[in-house]
Amino acid sequence: LAKTTQPISMDSYEGQEVNITCSHNNIATNDYITWYQQFPSQGPRFIIQGYKTKVTNEVASLFIPADRKSSTLSLPRVSLSDTAVYYCLVGDMAGENKFYFGSGTKLNVKP
């Protein structure tokens, strides 16, 4: 069973900041939080990963509160090409780190 819950879809306009929140109430101590992006008929692509607080890279930021029961992916100034499905995943680095995908969030960026 998926360990995460996300909104099914979100709409945005070009140039806006988009925040997608994910719930993972049963996250374990060894679990990391990872976000992937998937375009139709392609494999998922890694966006960002974090354990706690805030992580930022060249494409996104990841905010994780102290209790780690949720996380928020922030995409600054989205463009039409950011239209995709975004998956939040938790996995145990100490184990096999299996990923059980939830429904993901379909982000629709409009002009």
Next chain:
Amino acid sequence: GAVVSQHPSRVICKSGTSVKIECRSLDFQATTMFWYRQFPKKSLMLMATSNEGSKATYEQGVEKDKFLINHASLTLSTLTVTSAHPEDSSFYICSASTTSGSSYEQFFGPGTRLTVL
């Protein structure tokens, strides 16, 4: 980032035949690879975990005799769909895992579209 390839990218076969899909990690060694399937407009479903040199671990409801997995080396895992039927038509995606310092990533292949006639 690390690159994972899959071959073929697309395959069409007749019902009853077997199809082999290859998953390769091109620039790193992967002790663990994963196989997923994805139906149209649905999420990825984990099928099995493939460990180099040992038997694969299948998820509940996935027939191990139907979906044969071999992980013969640190860079190659294969999935064979045996006696394929139209309901096996799907998008099959593999991933390979690696750890680097304090981070962990799964790198996904581009997927293989299987159509069974």
